[in-house]
Amino acid sequence: MKKLFLTTLLAISVSTFAQTAFDKVMTEKITKMEQAQTPEELTALSNDFARIGDKEKTQWLPYYYAAHSSIEKGRKLMRTGKLTELDAIAAEAQTNLDKASALSKDNAENMILQKMIHSMKMMVDPQARFMSEGMLAADALSKAAKLDPENPRISLLQAEDTYFTPEQFGGSKTKGLELFQKSLDQFKVYKPKTTLDPTWGKGEAEYFLASKP
Template sequence: MKKYLLSFALAFVSLTAFAQADYEKAMTEKIAKIETSKTAEDYTALANDFHRIAGKDENKWLPFYYAAFANLQKGRALMREGKMQELDFIAGQAQKYIEAASHVAPTDNAEIHLLTKMMYSLRMMVNPQERYMTDGAKAAEELKKAEKLDPSNPRVALIKAEDTYFTPEQYGGSKTKGIEQFKDALAKFNAYTPKTSLDPNWGKSEAEYFISQAKK
């Protein structure tokens, strides 16, 4: 009986280890596509991939996180194309994944607060004048929470730089100040080490891009 229980336990451990290795391989492959995805279609496919990974183990927060992030990037791609009427729906999709991630993520996760900030900002862009005091205010609050929880997080610095750079000067924005903040973000990226190879590590190339544009 003891030999049977031992064999069962070893088999269970082996299966668990195999499942974890399979999960890490799938996640690594899809995370790599974040940097190469450009179009709304690319991000749709990526969001669907992370959705499928999340469906295999709903106790892991990162697949939900990345599914939300892919949706937000899709929204940004659509925004660049002027398809503002689609942003509410995309933000809603992202919010569902953010909520799913928050249920299983470590308490007070700065990365999730940052995604929530991005989600509210995306909603605001449908009609900035009407939504600045609602979605805009919620976005600002989420950014404050993320910064308080993790002040050295380079993605917090990156999103702050974006806000400064793209906000019109009459509303407190400044491209010059934004570039300085992108430099601060890049310095934080250079000093930053994610907790694991699967943890969020996106954003450095964006900071580098804006800094390089300023030099031209």
């Protein structure tokens, strides 16, 4: 009985140590991702997260952050007009997001990234791709909203789409700012499920609200 107790205690200790080590390295990488300034930094981080995922095998968050790092790289390139690179970056993100989704089904955070991937692909040629990638993006965000309606990142992406879409196509800067405010209000009360779950987006909502006329 004593031997069984010691074996169980040892197993618990090893498991706890492994989880603590995982949490530590993930927290460090997430912090670096939040501070990354260049596409090269984000590429390296995406690769790091993917390697963690391959090692852990059962954790969805490393693959989620691998995909998110690629998406953020694409968004940086988008702002500088380098649209021809976006399809390849979207494919990188999709590979890792598929792995995250296989490990955590019906997950709103994964659907939010799926929306961002489709939006990125649409931006390569908006006129030609709106009816394909644009519709897929809207569908992914709708699924996320059904899974987690109070998630502030859903309102944030809705705010982006509304704010940047020309009025003749249904956009509105006023309505966009209202949605940014909704997102910010949600951020104040929304609780991530774990310390490693996504928390990004609040700074963007604050930025747009601070910049309004």
